[in-house]
Amino acid sequence: MIKVAPSILSADYVNLQPDIEKVDQAGAEVLHIDIMDGQFVPALSYGPGWVKAIRPITKMVLDVHMMVQNPERFVDDFAQAGADIIGVHVEATPHIHRALQMIQNAGVTPEVVINPGTPVSAIEPVLDMVGQVLVMTVNPGFGGQKFLPSTVEKIAQLDAIKREKGYNFDIEIDGGVNDQTVVDCAKAGATVAVAGSYVFNADDPAARVQALKDATK
Numbered sequence: 001m002i003k004v005a006p007s008i009l010s011a012d013y014v015n016l017q018p019d020i021e022k023v024d025q026a027g028a029e030v031l032h033i034d035i036m037d038g039q040f041v042p043a044l045s046y047g048p049g050w051v052k053a054i055r056p057i058t059k060m061v062l063d064v065h066m067m068v069q070n071p072e073r074f075v076d077d078f079a080q081a082g083a084d085i086i087g088v089h090v091e092a093t094p095h096i097h098r099a100l101q102m103i104q105n106a107g108v109t110p111e112v113v114i115n116p117g118t119p120v121s122a123i124e125p126v127l128d129m130v131g132q133v134l135v136m137t138v139n140p141g142f143g144g145q146k147f148l149p150s151t152v153e154k155i156a157q158l159d160a161i162k163r164e165k166g167y168n169f170d171i172e173i174d175g176g177v178n179d180q181t182v183v184d185c186a187k188a189g190a191t192v193a194v195a196g197s198y199v200f201n202a203d204d205p206a207a208r209v210q211a212l213k214d215a216t217k
């Protein structure tokens, strides 16, 4: 059964705490927090202050996905705010190894992220450093996009590398995830499913968390 990571990008910001409590009580293991800088991706979202505010209200793993150019600039801020996982895009820095080292040194689980157009080979040299790989299943920057089936092959490639080398990183998927699209991803080796609009744009977010788990039993 896959772990579920609701993305607060689609939550009700005026009622953020009740929305977080709903998915927490429904058994979601991870809370996904999308940081957008208006440069690496067109939109702006929120910063370390949000992570700091959310930290005391849930025990869920706080998974900070930095869609930020040169993310090294903000690693310590998010670590101090209470992030458990910090994800940096291989496309966003010429120094991915250093960025992951900074996350490690801050006592946080390092995650490397790849866009749909980036091959797995681009992150192979750093796979021994990470606790999680995030495979973007849409182009990053917006919620509510359509899942890209071509990304499933990359999940399978990562799963094969994991087995061959004895790594135990989680493989997370993000973008267009619902109870249909999650199935092939889980079969290919995905272990964590981020879902924004599917969970929070529903009348019953808790039922949607459960539906993702049921679909991958």
Ligand SMILES: O=C(CO)[C@@H](O)[C@H](O)COP(=O)(O)O
Pocket: 007, 008, 009, 010, 032, 034, 065, 138, 139, 140, 141, 142, 143, 144, 145, 174, 175, 176, 177, 194, 195, 196, 197, 198
């Ligand atoms: O990283 C992102 C957007 O770039 C995501 O985490 C979105 O929040 C996913 O939204 P849905 O596709 O699930 O609506």
